[in-house]
Amino acid sequence: MASGAQSPSEIVQHHLQHLTVSFGDGGFWTLNIDTLIFSWITGLIFIGIFYAAARKATSGVPGNLQNFVEILVEFADRSVADAFSGKRDFMGPLALTIFVWVLVWNLLDLLPVDWMPSLAAAMGIEYLRIVPSADMNATFGLSLSVLLLIVFYGIKGKGAGGYGREWLTHPFGSHWALIPANVLMNLVELIAKPVSLGMRLFGNLYAAEIIFILIALLPWWIQWIPGTAWAIFHILVIPLQAFLFMTLTIVYISLAYESH
Amino acid sequence: MGINLTLIGQGITFFVFILFTMKFVWPHVSKAMAERQRKIAEGLSAAERGSHELELAKKAALEELRKARQQAAEIVEQANRTSAELIEKARAEAREAAEREHAAGKAQLEQEIGQARANLRKEVVALALAGASKILEREVDAKAHQQMLDKLAAQL
Numbered sequence: 236m237a238s239g240a241q242s243p244s245e246i247v248q249h250h251l252q253h254l255t256v257s258f259g260d261g262g263f264w265t266l267n268i269d270t271l272i273f274s275w276i277t278g279l280i281f282i283g284i285f286y287a288a289a290r291k292a293t294s295g296v297p298g299n300l301q302n303f304v305e306i307l308v309e310f311a312d313r314s315v316a317d318a319f320s321g322k323r324d325f326m327g328p329l330a331l332t333i334f335v336w337v338l339v340w341n342l343l344d345l346l347p348v349d350w351m352p353s354l355a356a357a358m359g360i361e362y363l364r365i366v367p368s369a370d371m372n373a374t375f376g377l378s379l380s381v382l383l384l385i386v387f388y389g390i391k392g393k394g395a396g397g398y399g400r401e402w403l404t405h406p407f408g409s410h411w412a413l414i415p416a417n418v419l420m421n422l423v424e425l426i427a428k429p430v431s432l433g434m435r436l437f438g439n440l441y442a443a444e445i446i447f448i449l450i451a452l453l454p455w456w457i458q459w460i461p462g463t464a465w466a467i468f469h470i471l472v473i474p475l476q477a478f479l480f481m482t483l484t485i486v487y488i489s490l491a492y493e494s495h
Numbered sequence: 496m497g498i499n500l501t502l503i504g505q506g507i508t509f510f511v512f513i514l515f516t517m518k519f520v521w522p523h524v525s526k527a528m529a530e531r532q533r534k535i536a537e538g539l540s541a542a543e544r545g546s547h548e549l550e551l552a553k554k555a556a557l558e559e560l561r562k563a564r565q566q567a568a569e570i571v572e573q574a575n576r577t578s579a580e581l582i583e584k585a586r587a588e589a590r591e592a593a594e595r596e597h598a599a600g601k602a603q604l605e606q607e608i609g610q611a612r613a614n615l616r617k618e619v620v621a622l623a624l625a626g627a628s629k630i631l632e633r634e635v636d637a638k639a640h641q642q643m644l645d646k647l648a649a650q651l
Contacts, residue, residue, distance in 0.1 A: 258500065262499055263498065263499050263500060265501075266499065266504060270505070275508060278508060282512060285520040286520055288520075288524065289519060289522075289524050290519075290523065292523045292524050293527060294526075294528075294530030294531045295534075297527070297531075301524075301527070305524060305528055308520075308521065308524045308528070312525065324522075325513075325517060327521055327525070328513050328517035331516055331521065332513045332516050370501065371497070372498060372504075373505045375498065375502050375505075376501065376502045376505025376506045376509060377506070377509055379502065380506045380509045
């Protein structure tokens with residue numbers, strides 16, 4: 236480690252600093268450039284590969300790339316079809332995008348924690364965090380978009396009146412005195428969904444990243460033992476979290492879309 | 496740490512990616528998959544139809560074979576019968592011809608015998624006449640007559 240003079244807590248702190256650009260006063264008006272750039276890069280890789288396969292897609296014998304892409308497309312399509320009864324021409328791409336994008340985000344966590352920051356430091360960039368899913372902004376960016384979609388599909392499935400009526404009369408009953416309780420309950424229910432989605436993904440990946448950073452603090456000759464063990468365990472977590480995010484998104488949207 | 500503008504950037508990026516996927520990836524891939532599915536289904540049903548037809552053809556072929564065999568047997572039997580008939584007929588004809596020939600021969604023989612007899616008689620008569628004339632020209636020698644008559648009788 237190049238920065239041998241720093242204390243361990245300083246190193247951890249340093250690793251958890253985002254590369255930011257500020258646009259105004261207050262903490263909100265900043266952009267985490269590293270998160271954005273790495274999520275764009277991973278997203279463009281995803282889109283590039285899938286677009287390349289889709290452009291040359293043949294109904295004959297598929298090549299390796301097309302086969303791979305088709306497996307993922309079919310997986311997403313099946314996952315949506317299992318829970319969602321409406322048309323899948325938006326829901327399918329949504330599920331596919333979530334799954335693959337989050338999966339590639341999470342995979343970045345398997346790169347040794349010092350590589351990219353050291354490379355960035357060599358180029359004069361002080362802070363760099365490459366795993367978008369270990370940034371709350373990325374996971375909540377996704378889950379709040381899902382929140383919008385939940386509301387949109389609720390209105391689409393039941394009509395504006397039907398969706399509004401559900402807010403007022405569900406789950407306790409249609410008596411007027413119950414309206415406040417119903418609204419409160421629905422509000423909690425609605426907010427809980429994106430919070431749990433975003434927190435689950437963020438928490439898993441953030442914790443994993445911290446553990447990788449801590450492992451990197453160990454002497455170099457011992458790092459491979461806990462590092463390997465944690466990486467192998469993490470290989471299970473990576474697709475699982477991507478899958479959970481996709482599945483829960485589908486379930487939430489279909490719950491809003493379909494009448495109970 | 497903490498929530499900032501990045502969140503909105505991520506949200507926008509997310510929708511852009513979804514829309515791109517929806518426009519340029521999903522339709523092509525699922526179209527190709529549906530198309531292939533249809534092709535496979537068609538292929539399977541064609542294969543099934545083919546095997547069904549094969550079975551039918553096999554059955555038909557067996558039936559044809561059986562018919563052909565039966566026909567061949569019939570033909571052979573017919574041929575046997577015809578040949579037996581022919582042989583029998585030829586035999587009968589031959590026998591008949593032989594009998595006819597035989598009868599004709601016999602008739603001819605009898606005719607020839609009759610002819611010979613008639614000739615002989617004629618000759619006998621001629622001889623008798625010659626003898627008689629000789630007798631009449633010469634002196635009658637009983638013994639000589641007797642001798643001549645004996646010879647005549649022997650010639651008859």
